[in-house]
Amino acid sequence: MDQLVPYQAIFFPCDGRPPSVVDLMTSPTHYGSNPGPRMPHPEAHMDFIAEASSGSSKPWKYFIVDALDGMSRKFSNPYIVYYATVSRDGMPFPINKSIRDLQGADFNEKYAWRGNIIIGKFRDHDHPFTSMMDASMADFPILKNFIRTRARQQY
Template sequence: MDQLIPFQTIFFPTDGRPPSVVQLMTSPTQYGPHGGPRMPHPEAHMDFIAEATGLGKPWKYFIVDSLDGMSKKFAHPYIVYYPTVSRDGMPFPINKSIKDIQGSDYNEKYAWRGNIIIGKFRDHDRPFESLMDASIADFAILKNFIRNRARGSQS
């Protein structure tokens, strides 16, 4: 039976609360006995996000498969979901949780905005089909990634 399946992800709230583990629900993109890719629903954790329309999703993602200076890719890369279209057309608020992690390296020009959700997956070629549970143990790696992205863009 096809159904919503949750995966644990790390949630970085915009309001400055500490990051926490939340469930990211996924739904099947095709129905049948063999399953297939799943659609994640990070919008459930994104405040002020526009409703999805026929024009596309109001969020985007990018893959983190290594940290600066690494010669090998992660065995289990991360996927970062971020909001792109707000309900009222205004910019999303600066993410205070991430700003705090970046500390003195924070640069408003490259500020992360809105609630950020970071998941984990197994297969580099099929991130939506191979999602797996992340845990707070992944936080140290993600904190390193976020800190090093203080001077660059999100995507």
């Protein structure tokens, strides 16, 4: 039986602490001799997130960042942004102060990023969950540029 496998990801806490690198755990989606897709568990780093129940959808979503505005080519190693969508108490997640600070004058409360945000990295555009890799603070300038130019969290 496969174990949990960690990949390093960048964590943007909503309480204003500076971004840091954390372990993003993944588990196999099926067991057997062939390695298959792995399920990431960003919820381990998301405060106030609802518990996932069997048969229902995850209380978080993700989207892919494969280029920045103005780029003519995609990243060879794109990023995957995880964000919470369902809170434990039904209330909105708090505005992410770390991201608000990065956006500075471009901050727009109507489109504010909410809750803790986790950003991972992967190798294969077609298979993000089977080709995850470690991110590091060396990725931070690219992610900062993305956050500053994309004022809206996707829902």
